[in-house]
Amino acid sequence: MEQVDPPSSVGAHEVLVRPFWCGICGTDLHEYAAGPIVTPQHPHPLNGSVIPQILGHEFSAEVVEIGAEVSSLRVGDRVTAMPLLFDNDCYYCRRGLNHLCVQMACIGLSYAWGGLAELALVPEDVLTVLPDSVSDLQGALVEPAAVAAYGVDTGHVKPGDTVLITGAGPIGALAALYASSLGAQVFVSEVNPNRQRLVRSFGVAEVLDPTEIDVAAFLKDLHGGIGVDAAIECSGNERALQTALASVRSAGRVVQTGLHTKPAAIDPMVLSEHDITLAGTWCYPVTDFPRIVNLIAAGRYPAEKVVSAQIPIEDIVTQGFDSLLDPAGAQTKVLVNARG
Numbered sequence: 001m002e003q004v005d006p007p008s009s010v011g012a013h014e015v016l017v018r019p020f021w022c023g024i025c026g027t028d029l030h031e032y033a034a035g036p037i038v039t040p041q042h043p044h045p046l047n048g049s050v051i052p053q054i055l056g057h058e059f060s061a062e063v064v065e066i067g068a069e070v071s072s073l074r075v076g077d078r079v080t081a082m083p084l085l086f087d088n089d090c091y092y093c094r095r096g097l098n099h100l101c102v103q104m105a106c107i108g109l110s111y112a113w114g115g116l117a118e119l120a121l122v123p124e125d126v127l128t129v130l131p132d133s134v135s136d137l138q139g140a141l142v143e144p145a146a147v148a149a150y151g152v153d154t155g156h157v158k159p160g161d162t163v164l165i166t167g168a169g170p171i172g173a174l175a176a177l178y179a180s181s182l183g184a185q186v187f188v189s190e191v192n193p194n195r196q197r198l199v200r201s202f203g204v205a206e207v208l209d210p211t212e213i214d215v216a217a218f219l220k221d222l223h224g225g226i227g228v229d230a231a232i233e234c235s236g237n238e239r240a241l242q243t244a245l246a247s248v249r250s251a252g253r254v255v256q257t258g259l260h261t262k263p264a265a266i267d268p269m270v271l272s273e274h275d276i277t278l279a280g281t282w283c284y285p286v287t288d289f290p291r292i293v294n295l296i297a298a299g300r301y302p303a304e305k306v307v308s309a310q311i312p313i314e315d316i317v318t319q320g321f322d323s324l325l326d327p328a329g330a331q332t333k334v335l336v337n338a339r340g
């Protein structure tokens with residue numbers, strides 16, 4: 001932890017915010033343990049940002065000052081930040097696929113400010129106001145909740161569908177809550193007993209232990225030999241991807257939402273023989289935050305259930321990063337109170 005100078009001035013279209021809560025993401029862990037990886041060692045082409053970088057891209061905050069041209073927000077508003085920054089000019093941005101911008105940057109990874117600080121200066125248009133029915137804590141979970149929702153949506157999950165989610169880290173656990181909110185019957189495959197327990201406590205999914213049963217065989221038996229309609233792979237594990245492909249029915253969909261750090265072997269003949277679609281997802285559509293906030297506000301998507309610890313920022317190294325990096329650790333999602 002270091003002391004930095006506060007922002008000296010607020011630009012016309014900028015907003016100064018004071019973060020309430022900020023989540024620690026797997027990306028942050030990789031930067032801490034093995035970085036710099038995505039944090040820029042050379043000036044970022046979009047905004048010139050360069051390390052050292054204030055981390056934190058999953059946060060809620062209070063507006064403390066607005067720029068001269070800002071009209072959509074007022075001082076005192078409670079907000080959540082959609083952290084992706086894009087050029088609005090490339091092939092993808094011109095087609096509305098801003099999350100795939102060729103010059104993508106991200107608040108808290110490749111930007112002058114981040115959510116793991118007492119203050120952050122952000123562009124006006126990344127902020128969504130939180131209604132009273134969404135807590136400060138829930139506001140910090142909109143970002144990972146959007147990642148999970150995009151994975152499930154890409155699986156074309158409908159009410160009454162059966163869905164397998166492999167991996168119950170924060171994204172897999174959120175995917176289980178979201179798929180359930182859509183009216184799907186949800187199964188979660190997870191090896192870690194702490195994470196199994198957390199997902200079981202949601203009461204929305206049947207938890208399967210792949211070290212004890214053959215998950216694909218179990219799901220096929222359950223559905224007359226057919227299999228599930230969709231599988232969302234959230235672990236980044238080769239065997240989990242193989243299980244997902246073996247568990248879906250013909251013409252089913254497998255979505256790769258978790259990040260793999262090395263190549264995985266699959267049998268592409270299974271895709272052909274069974275007309276299976278294997279899709280990938282990256283982040284989320286940048287316009288999705290108001291919809292996710294509405295779902296949380298309605299009580300349909302209780303994202304706060306994935307939080308396993310709430311800590312003051314003073315304890316972020318030991319109770320945050322080190323605790324999450326411990327392979328035997330009990331944490332799923334750690335939220336940091338940026339106000340100490």
Ligand SMILES: [Zn+2]
Pocket residue numbers: 086087088089090091092093094098100101102103
């Ligand atoms: Zn672009």
